[in-house]
Amino acid sequence: EKEPVKVLVTGAAGMLNLIFHLVFLGQIGYAIVPMIARGLMLGPDQPMILHLLDIEQAGEALDGVSMELIDSAFPLLKGVVHTTDVVEACKDVNIAIMVGGIPRKEGMERNTMLSKNVSIYKAQASALEQHAAADCKVLVVANPANTNALILKEFAPSIPVQNITCLTRLDHNRALSQIAEKIPNNVHVSDVKNVIIWGNHSSTQYPDLNHATATTISGVKPVRELVDSHWSKTEFITTVQQRGAAIIKARKASSALSAASAACDHIRDWVLGTPKGTWVSMGVYSDGSYGIPSGLMYSFPVTCEKGIWSIVQGLKIDEFSRAKMDATAKELIEEKAVAHSCLD
């Protein structure tokens, strides 16, 4: 049997959220731990030990989550460490899923949310750097995801930059499913591939279907030939950009099961590899590819092999795409400046 992998999940309790006087317990953290323990993230033959971290006030809820994990008798789950001590939580972890943070509440300025979260990520960067396994792979889910990941990178200089990423896979999956719904004659979401989310996990992200393909009854076709071009430049983009807000409106809480599922997809593909001929979107540290300034955490199309991601090169970028890719980069530059000013 393989050695267990240690997986940290922060924000694992899911705070008591008082929205419209209803109490919601457990959001992404609560949704993701059973997915991981069932083997959806690392494969059906990879045992794991879960490390769950949350803040003091959520300590009792965390006890409860841990009890439920034990009660589930998951064959792959070899242990649970639940703690409110960041050092204990980070000890020797191989994978860190960073969900913990302060979500933006109604009436909260985006910059207030940003400053609260960057200070959390600065502190947790040091804990990971000092205590995680040397090969630890980090996925930042908590918003502002790209900028939190950038701060984590800056304050954990000894963690290889290859090992720090942020989640845009939910947006990627949303783009695939919008296309599947749009193509006539029931193309299934698994028949669509190679969409791209460029940039920030925010409403400036650019969902791009110019390189996507779909397997139809008459063979593999470019998606551009299957949907009308007006839709792909307007409603497709805005629907994907605003899907998170639509979920909040409908559910009175933000996306949790789809975010948890996307985080599993992200790590699984990163660790086990992307299928041949398929790429996925990941927020990674820009190396200047496609003229995106280096020094930003930006979502690119990537392929993964043996635990290493590489940005897909050589895709043709038209003028429409160029403008949208630059606009989301501009927002990330501004977020970076705000984040640095909060930490000064």
Ligand code: NAI
């Ligand atoms: P939530 O509020 O239910 O859970 C956040 C948890 O983090 C709470 O349990 C809270 O106690 C904990 N926490 C706060 N400070 C912490 C700290 N310093 N250390 C450890 N834990 C801490 O929120 P939810 O819905 O689970 O969302 C989590 C984050 O994910 C939010 O920032 C949200 O905006 C983001 N998100 C990102 C998505 C993406 O695609 N990148 C999609 C959906 C949500």
